Amino acid sequence: MQKISITNTMTGKKEPLVLNDPSSNHIGIYACGVTVYDDCHIGHAMQAIYFDVIRNFFEYVGYKVTYVRNYTDVDDKIIARAKERGISPLQLSASVIESSIRDMKAIGVRPATFEPKVSESISDIISMTQKIIENGMAYATASGDVYFRVRKKQDYGKLSNRKPDDMRSGTRDIVVGEKEYELDFALWKADSTADGSWPSPWGQGRPGWHIECSAMALKTLGASFEIHGGGRDLVFPHHENEIAQSEAANCCGYAKYWIHSGLLTIDHQKMSKSLGNHITIQKFLEKWPPEVLRLGFLTNHYQSNIDFSLQVFQTCLKRLLYYYETLNSLDQFAEQFAHDLKGGLTKEQKSKEPAKSVIDAFVSAMSDDFNSAKALGEMNKSFKTAKDLVAGKKSSQKQQDAAYLSAALKEIGSVLGLFRGDVQQEILRLKRQVLPDLGVTENEIEQAIAKRLAARASKDFATSDAVRDDMAKRGIEIRDTPQGSVWSIKFNLEE
Numbered sequence: 001m002q003k004i005s006i007t008n009t010m011t012g013k014k015e016p017l018v019l020n021d022p023s024s025n026h027i028g029i030y031a032c033g034v035t036v037y038d039d040c041h042i043g044h045a046m047q048a049i050y051f052d053v054i055r056n057f058f059e060y061v062g063y064k065v066t067y068v069r070n071y072t073d074v075d076d077k078i079i080a081r082a083k084e085r086g087i088s089p090l091q092l093s094a095s096v097i098e099s100s101i102r103d104m105k106a107i108g109v110r111p112a113t114f115e116p117k118v119s120e121s122i123s124d125i126i127s128m129t130q131k132i133i134e135n136g137m138a139y140a141t142a143s144g145d146v147y148f149r150v151r152k153k154q155d156y157g158k159l160s161n162r163k164p165d166d167m168r169s170g171t172r173d174i175v176v177g178e179k180e181y182e183l184d185f186a187l188w189k190a191d192s193t194a195d196g197s198w199p200s201p202w203g204q205g206r207p208g209w210h211i212e213c214s215a216m217a218l219k220t221l222g223a224s225f226e227i228h229g230g231g232r233d234l235v236f237p238h239h240e241n242e243i244a245q246s247e248a249a250n251c252c253g254y255a256k257y258w259i260h261s262g263l264l265t266i267d268h269q270k271m272s273k274s275l276g277n278h279i280t281i282q283k284f285l286e287k288w289p290p291e292v293l294r295l296g297f298l299t300n301h302y303q304s305n306i307d308f309s310l311q312v313f314q315t316c317l318k319r320l321l322y323y324y325e326t327l328n329s330l331d332q333f334a335e336q337f338a339h340d341l342k343g344g345l346t347k348e349q350k351s352k353e354p355a356k357s358v359i360d361a362f363v364s365a366m367s368d369d370f371n372s373a374k375a376l377g378e379m380n381k382s383f384k385t386a387k388d389l390v391a392g393k394k395s396s397q398k399q400q401d402a403a404y405l406s407a408a409l410k411e412i413g414s415v416l417g418l419f420r421g422d423v424q425q426e427i428l429r430l431k432r433q434v435l436p437d438l439g440v441t442e443n444e445i446e447q448a449i450a451k452r453l454a455a456r457a458s459k460d461f462a463t464s465d466a467v468r469d470d471m472a473k474r475g476i477e478i479r480d481t482p483q484g485s486v487w488s489i490k491f492n493l494e495e
């Protein structure tokens with residue numbers, strides 16, 4: 001199997017991946033999903049896209065992946081929002097799940113192998129809570145709450161590197177209520193919300209947030225699995241508590257590797273509705289193609305904090321168009337060779353240059369802690385090679401090289417969720433979106449082409465050249481091909 005290294009939040013180090021069953025190629029991955037009380041925003045897209053790419057990459061290099069992403073459909077925020085709207089919590093969460101499925105599909109994120117919901121895992125949550133109580137690590141109160149006994153878990157805090165006593169609030173009087181210790185957290189909360197609470201051995205209630213993921217992970221992946229992840233804001237308390245509960249219930253290690261993605265800001269500010277910079281996935285897609293979002297994220301390592309701005313989106317849009325234009329030039333240059341490789345490269349073809357170098361560089365970058373930023377950097381070098389290739393003279397060898405290069409770039413692009421669409425159609429779509437940025441309309445370009453053709457027909461080459469030069473100054477390149485004049489946007493992105 002391909003050797004992969006992962007930065008593990010648990011140790012703070014980059015470690016080689018060793019599967020729980022080294023004789024198999026199976027890997028279990030759990031990523032905390034969304035709390036479904038409102039439409040997904042691009043911060044949700046960030047985590048979903050990174051894990052989608054990580055999963056794609058594992059599969060690409062031959063692993064068999066069981067990927068779990070849950071829906072938290074029982075939660076304080078859901079109950080509050082449902083109340084405002086006069087509907088039941090589960091009615092609200094069902095409609096938000098539906099829009100989340102639509103949004104994830106629109107940004108090319110594949111459904112997970114399992115997508116469990118809290119509301120459908122209540123009996124698993126109750127039996128896990130019972131087990132933790134039996135093991136002496138949790139207790140029920142007279143009011144019907146159940147708390148985890150933090151002090152009894154000797155290594156509590158090992159993920160976030162915190163010691164329970166340091167986290168206590170010192171000399172201030174803290175109302176611990178029925179808790180034995182102020183840091184004890186709820187596994188079960190007494191509650192009687194209609195359509196949002198369930199009977200249990202401790203009375204009517206609903207689960208605490210952290211136990212949900214522990215129970216859903218156990219049900220879908222077993223007590224121990226390889227990778228657990230989420231956004232960095234989940235390290236404490238969510239993931240710390242998940243570890244405490246799962247180890248208290250199952251008496252063995254939980255996830256082996258913890259990976260956490262960075263946080264997203266817009267114009268250096270946290271996204272919030274009150275600041276007016278809260279961008280839902282839907283709102284984003286009204287203006288930009290989904291691949292802009294992917295490229296925006298993947299240009300960074302998943303652990304980096306990312307700051308998005310209009311400029312970032314515009315740069316990604318232009319870069320995408322450059323990629324597609326270059327793929328198109330390769331295919332046109334390769335002619336029949338490109339047609340022959342339409343179905344993709346065979347294993348044998350992948351071992352031939354120039355496909356081999358492109359794929360090897362990609363696999364090597366991604367195997368090093370899923371470094372998509374480096375992978376894209378390598379890809380950019382191949383696009384530069386491609387530009388040089390199609391600018392040269394045709395020979396059947398060069399045409400074959402072009403076809404292999406194009407097929408290899410499409411193949412690795414697809415692992416990143418790029419270049420999956422029809423090249424010609426994407427070019428049209430992207431061109432239309434880039435033009436306003438250059439201050440040129442499609443109509444002006446068509447008129448310039450017509451004027452140039454008329455000038456050439458009457459052998460007025462001075463005018464014809466002037467028209468072409470004028471457009472070039474505005475960022476539009478007009479070229480003559482056997483099929484007539486075509487235009488493209490000039491890029492200077494190779495460096």
Ligand SMILES: [Zn+2]
Nearest residue numbers: 032033213238
């Ligand atoms: Zn979780």
